[in-house]
Amino acid sequence: MRAVRRHGPGLLAWFAGIVFFLPIAWMALTSFHSEADAAANPPSFTAALTLDGYRAFFGSGGGASPWPALANSAVASVASTLLVLLLALPAAYALSIRPVRKWTDVLFFFLSTKMLPAVAGLLPVYLFAKNAGLLDNIWLLVVLYTSMNLPIAVWMMQSFLAEVPVAVIEAARVDGARLPVVLTRVVAPIALPGIAATALICFIFSWNELLFARVLTGVVAETAPVFLTGFITSQGLFLAKVCAASLVISLPVLAAGFAAQDKLVQGLSLGAVK
């Protein structure tokens, strides 16, 4: 009884961890199987390993090459993240370091736009893009992803910037430092981990986005998630390929997320949980 009390929770946690991770582990294993072994019934745990799934995914197997889609996703995610930082940093600075009257109202306005569902503006954006000849243009996604992440970024960053001691800023200003200098020399170094977390989350959300990309892109500007939707109806003939594709496309997010687990929580809860 005592042993159960002592080791039970730990064992249970290990069990839960393995159960939750099992689908991903199985996906990884399947991605290294041949298509025949991947579709075996019952599933084989000892089948020979091969890179065929990855070869098929990267285009030598006859399908379309995923490289343009991966490149598009990289452009859309990185460019929109940079744009978000460019817009959110001054806004967050105004909200946290120099008091703006009714600052909570402004913050709430920012947050409320995040609660406006994406589908609510999808049609007008589509019609606008169609008339302006911007359909299938990656830069349209950059603009939309920026607006999607901007509210969260402003919120997160104002909470991170608020951690910069006012005394330090005042001292710098008394010494005659102007705003750009204060921002780059004083504020940025202290708030940098928070800014990095913000950028990370914006990157992940943009990389994951499907609805806008699906509706507004086609051949040229297709992103990685849209590329993945091409596998939806494949009737298991290419299971290893599906697994390889899913893993490769998830890799940037998995890597980024594991690297910054704690910051991720803080960021996703808009800085409210520390």
Add this chain to the structure above:
Amino acid sequence: MTATTAPLTRTPVRAARRPPARLRAWATRAPLLPALVFLIAVTQLPFAATLVISFFDWNALYPKARRFTGLDNYRQVLTDADLRHSVWTTVLLTAAVVLASLVLGLLLALLLDRRFRGRGIVRTLLIAPFLVVPVAAALLWKHVLYNPEYGLLNGLSHYVGGPQPDWISRTPLLAVEASLVWQWTPFMMLILLAGLQSRDQQQIEAARVDGAGDWQIFVHLTLPHLRRYLELGALLGSIHIVQNFDAVFTITSGGLGTANLPYTVYQSFYQAHENGLASAAGVLVVIGSLVIATFALRVVSSLFREEVSRA
């Protein structure tokens, strides 16, 4: 959180020579403007347009027949059996996923709050589902786990001589929900774990000295402390799951009665070209979200006030 989040109580930074008050006020607001203008242009204008379109009978294939119909689209959305069903599906999907992942996340957070060998590894294993690209996660469930021929679920069931159902066609909505619960439980766990680790240990010690058992401590100390974290997890989860498109689109393509409102909106303008109807459904999603959002903003603002008053 230290005494730093209290911009309200701060005095403005004093420069050596002060420019006129009006100019200063603008200088203070100026850094806010780019972000504000950008957000209004990209999010509020399209929504305003959606609102206008929702009052028109407008099929994109017959643009000449476009005409003002008032609230007809809304009437249609709310009376059409399919559309009404998708309203119900949205509610069911959101409530089930949020509640299940919250409860599971709480249990996991309680386990991970204890010290045991390999805690860091288990935490990393548990976070992984949240970090898989949503479409990839949905594909994983659809093909690798649910497939009746070679899916892992039936494969494991085979070894113990269990049944071999076709999960997606037998319990379609549950199949979508299970995949979403798998993705969102880690998120809830992370938030609740942060909550657990911010508890006042001295208070717990004191209660223990007074003879309180584990269960009493949980009910009277831990749960009340976790309330804000539970609320925060519930509302952030709801905001995302109400809008879920990826899982419904990938696993069932909205078939078998799993079409939620976002999927319906997508389908009615992307496939059926019913612009007016799609807009009305979109506005309804917004109204639903507003209900959550009102609650959400209240929670967030109470978190805020607490921070300010603590400062």
